Amino acid sequence: MKRVAVVDYGMGNLDSVARAIEECGGRPIVTDRAEDIESATHIVLPGVGAFGDGIRNVRQRGLDQILREQAVVGGIPFLGICLGMQMLATRGHEGGVTEGLGWIDGEVRRLEPTGQDSRVPHIGWNEVALTRPSTLFTGVDSGHDFYFVHSYHLVCHDKEDVLAVTPHCGGFVSAIARGRIFGVQFHPEKSQRLGFQVLRNFLAL
Amino acid sequence: MPKIRVMPTLLFKDVGLVKGVAFDSWRRVGSAMQAVKVYNMREVDELVYLDITATNDGRPPDFETVDDLADECFMPLTVGGGVRTVEHVRRLLKVGADKVAINSAAVEHPALIREIADRFGSQCVVVSIDARRRSDGTYESYTHSGRRPAGRSPAVLAKDAQAMGAGEVLLTSIDRDGTMQGYDVELTRLVSDAVSIPVIASGGAGTYAQHGGRGRTPALLARDARRVPGSARAGSRL
Numbered sequence: 319m320k321r322v323a324v325v326d327y328g329m330g331n332l333d334s335v336a337r338a339i340e341e342c343g344g345r346p347i348v349t350d351r352a353e354d355i356e357s358a359t360h361i362v363l364p365g366v367g368a369f370g371d372g373i374r375n376v377r378q379r380g381l382d383q384i385l386r387e388q389a390v391v392g393g394i395p396f397l398g399i400c401l402g403m404q405m406l407a408t409r410g411h412e413g414g415v416t417e418g419l420g421w422i423d424g425e426v427r428r429l430e431p432t433g434q435d436s437r438v439p440h441i442g443w444n445e446v447a448l449t450r451p452s453t454l455f456t457g458v459d460s461g462h463d464f465y466f467v468h469s470y471h472l473v474c475h476d477k478e479d480v481l482a483v484t485p486h487c488g489g490f491v492s493a494i495a496r497g498r499i500f501g502v503q504f505h506p507e508k509s510q511r512l513g514f515q516v517l518r519n520f521l522a523l
Numbered sequence: 524m525p526k527i528r529v530m531p532t533l534l535f536k537d538v539g540l541v542k543g544v545a546f547d548s549w550r551r552v553g554s555a556m557q558a559v560k561v562y563n564m565r566e567v568d569e570l571v572y573l574d575i576t577a578t579n580d581g582r583p584p585d586f587e588t589v590d591d592l593a594d595e596c597f598m599p600l601t602v603g604g605g606v607r608t609v610e611h612v613r614r615l616l617k618v619g620a621d622k623v624a625i626n627s628a629a630v631e632h633p634a635l636i637r638e639i640a641d642r643f644g645s646q647c648v649v650v651s652i653d654a655r656r657r658s659d660g661t662y663e664s665y666t667h668s669g670r671r672p673a674g675r676s677p678a679v680l681a682k683d684a685q686a687m688g689a690g691e692v693l694l695t696s697i698d699r700d701g702t703m704q705g706y707d708v709e710l711t712r713l714v715s716d717a718v719s720i721p722v723i724a725s726g727g728a729g730t731y732a733q734h735g736g737r738g739r740t741p742a743l744l745a746r747d748a749r750r751v752p753g754s755a756r757a758g759s760r761l
Binding site: 331333334337338341366367368431437438439440441442443444463465466467468469486505507508510511513514 | 525526528566568593594597598599616617618619620621643644645646647690691719720721
C-alpha cells in the first residue's frame with residue numbers, strides 16, 4: 319500500500335485531495351509531522367490560496383527543510399498541486415515578492431487577460447497539451463480537459479521543466495517535471511476520470 | 524478560453540431537493556445524496572448546492588450534510604445558503620466545499636466578500652445574484668431567495684462584488700427559473716460585459732441548443748439538466 323503524505327500547512331482543501339488518493343488506491347495521511355512525511359512513499363503538496371501565505375506557513379512549520387530532504391535529496395515521488403506547484407518556484411509575485419522553495423527555476427506571475435475570452439481567475443475545464451511524454455500522463459492523450467481554478471501561473475526559466483501547457487491568457491505552463499518532482503496547475507482531485515488517472519500514474523511511481 | 528461548463532444546481536429545502544418555477548411552486552425531487560451520486564457518475568462539470576431557506580429561516584449552513592455530500596463529489600462543489608460569516612466559509616471549505624456562494628450577505632455586508640477573498644482566495648468566493656426583469660426592461664437584484672429587492676441592478680452588484688474580490692458571479696434569472704424557455708441572454712450579457720471575472724448563467728435551461736452559440740458566457744448552470752437529454756456533459760463540449 320502506498321503511504322501518501324498529504325502535506326497540511328493550514329491552507330487548501332486537503333480533504334478532497336485525500337479522498338481522491340483513497341479512491342485511487344493510496345493511503346493518504348493528512349499531516350504536518352516530520353515522521354509521517356519521512357515514512358511516506360509519496361508526498362503530495364496541495365494548496366489553494368495566496369503564494370506569500372503558503373510559503374510562510376510552510377516555513378513556519380519547518381516543512382521546507384523536510385520536503386527538500388525527502389523529495390529533492392531523497393528522490394521520493396512528489397506532486398505539487400496548484401499553489402503546491404507554484405511554491406516550488408524561485409519566487410512569487412503575489413502581493414509583493416516572496417522567495418519560493420526554489421526547486422524549479424521560475425517565477426509565479428499573475429495571468430494577464432488577453433481579451434474578453436480570457437477571464438481571470440481562470441476557472442473551469444481547459445486543455446492540457448503535453449509538450450513531452452511523461453509517466454505522469456500515461457493513458458492520458460494530449461489535449462484533454464482538466465479542471466483549473468487560479469489567477470497566477472508559473473513561468474519556467476528552464477524549458478526542460480515544462481511538461482504541459484494550456485491555452486489561456488496567451489498560454490501558461492500547466493504541468494512540470496524535474497526527475498521525480500512533479501507539479502500540476504490543474505486539480506486532478508476535481509478532474510474526475512482523467513484526474514484520477516494522473517493520480518494513479520503518480521502513485522505507481 | 525475554458526470550455527462551457529454545465530453545472531446542475533441542487534436546491535435544498537427543509538428535508539430534500541426541490542425544483543420550482545420563478546422561485547416558487549416548489550416540488551420535491553428526491554434526496555441530495557442520490558443526486559450527487561448520479562451526477563458524479565455522469566461526470567458533470569461542477570455541482571452547485573444551495574440551501575434556499577437557510578437565510579430566511581436564520582439558519583447557518585448544514586455542515587454535516589455538506590460533509591457527507593462532498594465525500595461523494597469528485598467534481599468542484601459550490602455551496603450556498605445561510606453563509607454569513609468567514610467562520611461559515613472556513614467550515615464549509617474544511618468539510619469539502621471548493622467554493623462558497625453568498626447572496627444576501629454579499630448585499631448586506633459587502634466587506635464579507637473581501638474578508639473571504641483575503642483569507643481563502645478569490646477563487647472560492649462566488650457572489651450569487653438573483654435578478655428579475657422590471658416592466659421597463661431594466662433589472663432588479665433580489666436577496667432572501669427572491670423575496671427582497673436589493674435596490675441595485677445586477678450589473679452594478681456584480682461590478683462591486685468583483686472590486687471586493689469575488690472570483691465568480693452566479694447569475695440567476697428569477698423569471699426564467701424552472702421555465703426551460705432558455706437563458707436570459709440579455710441579462711447575462713449585461714452582467715458579463717460589466718465584469719472581467721467568469722459569469723455563470725442560471726435559470727431557463729431547457730434544450731441542448733440553448734447551451735450553444737459561442738457567446739461570452741463561459742459557464743451555464745442547468746437546474747433542469749436531468750430533464751435535458753445529453754446536456755449534462757455534452758453541453759460542456761460545445
